[in-house]
Amino acid sequence: MQVDIQELAKGLGLGLDILGCIQCGKCTGGCPVSLTTALNVRLLVYEALVDEMPDPKGMEELWDCTSCFTCVERCPKDVRPAEIILSLRSQLVESGRIPAPIGDALMGIFRQGNPLGLAREDRAAWTEGLDIKSARDGCELLWFVGCIPSYDVRAQAVAQAAARVFKAAGLDFGILGTEETCCGNEVRRVGEMGLFEMLVEEGKALLEGLGIPRMVTTSPHCYNTFKNEYGLEGIEVMHYTQLLAPLIEEGKLTFSGRVEKTVTYHDPCFLGKQNKIFDQPRAILQAIPGVKFVEMDRIRERSLCCEGGGGRMWFEGTNTEERLAFLRVHEAADTGADVLAVACPFCMAMLEDAVKVQGLEEQLKVMDILELVAEAL
Numbered sequence: 001m002q003v004d005i006q007e008l009a010k011g012l013g014l015g016l017d018i019l020g021c022i023q024c025g026k027c028t029g030g031c032p033v034s035l036t037t038a039l040n041v042r043l044l045v046y047e048a049l050v051d052e053m054p055d056p057k058g059m060e061e062l063w064d065c066t067s068c069f070t071c072v073e074r075c076p077k078d079v080r081p082a083e084i085i086l087s088l089r090s091q092l093v094e095s096g097r098i099p100a101p102i103g104d105a106l107m108g109i110f111r112q113g114n115p116l117g118l119a120r121e122d123r124a125a126w127t128e129g130l131d132i133k134s135a136r137d138g139c140e141l142l143w144f145v146g147c148i149p150s151y152d153v154r155a156q157a158v159a160q161a162a163a164r165v166f167k168a169a170g171l172d173f174g175i176l177g178t179e180e181t182c183c184g185n186e187v188r189r190v191g192e193m194g195l196f197e198m199l200v201e202e203g204k205a206l207l208e209g210l211g212i213p214r215m216v217t218t219s220p221h222c223y224n225t226f227k228n229e230y231g232l233e234g235i236e237v238m239h240y241t242q243l244l245a246p247l248i249e250e251g252k253l254t255f256s257g258r259v260e261k262t263v264t265y266h267d268p269c270f271l272g273k274q275n276k277i278f279d280q281p282r283a284i285l286q287a288i289p290g291v292k293f294v295e296m297d298r299i300r301e302r303s304l305c306c307e308g309g310g311g312r313m314w315f316e317g318t319n320t321e322e323r324l325a326f327l328r329v330h331e332a333a334d335t336g337a338d339v340l341a342v343a344c345p346f347c348m349a350m351l352e353d354a355v356k357v358q359g360l361e362e363q364l365k366v367m368d369i370l371e372l373v374a375e376a377l
Helices: 005-011 026-030 041-049 060-064 070-074 082-094 100-112 147-151 153-168 185-189 193-210 220-228 240-249 279-287 324-334 345-357 369-376
Strands: 141-144 214-217 236-239 262-265 339-342 365-368
Touching (some): 026 041, 041 082, 060 082, 082 185, 100 185, 100 193, 153 345, 153 369, 185 193, 214 220, 220 236, 240 279, 240 369, 279 369, 324 345, 339 345, 339 369, 345 365
Parallel strands (some): 141 214, 214 236, 339 365
């Protein structure tokens, strides 16, 4: 069965124009997973151009894409080739041909509002003893904590650090608690458009109904979808690095301690490549007393994907060779850094696991920027 990819994309509301493709190959040439899997973005575009797109049911490599958008970043004709993969994934989802771990994550989101499938009533359990108020009680800043920081034990430490930092800065903030539900960024990227539309409809009504003018997110994935895909009206959406950098510069967030560490920074795809937020994370790190900041070779737009996006947090993929995260932690270690700083819960999970697997635990520690800031308060 052939697929009219242009019509499929149009029906899904995707900004895809494959007719502009000049087959330069920059998409596949820049794709970080193309070296270790059968995924070939240029070939997918070519097959769509000549109307020979195959039935995607036999294309297991479609699930290897991390939605890093390196191909979109590099495309000289703004074809947005990653959207082709999203379109084909949506067809697989509609026909029920989906990897079990991704299906489990989607079911968890549908039933409990989080991909881990954990109880909704436990979503704010990490706040015990921190005296964090509900956004329903009124506040100037809504903090959207996110699924992973709410439930994952390691990421909860980041959320707790964020709470201490926000309080130290004198911010009037609140959270949704058990009302918070997955933003749906990864739901859209694995092709479950129906569930994503439901999340947007319910989430948009909830967020706009609060009447809170500003919202900050812990995760770049949440930031990306709220900023670019929800169509929120009357709400300024920020990633936490965008919030903290000017507070430090203006002297509203100050440090009394020091962090005597050499630190390098990994640009998350959804913060860097896709939203061009490069300077604020670095400004925060360089402002922390005692930190010696060093850069890896591949940074900013060239940053190597951790391989956690696009549903890959939940699914191993067909890659049988070295993971991207394994390569990345060695790049970090080569700088002589003590700490690999991140600003994304997905990056933290992937890179921290890589540090353990690669035996670098004595040499390199993965920390969120929030943890470093909290350490210096």
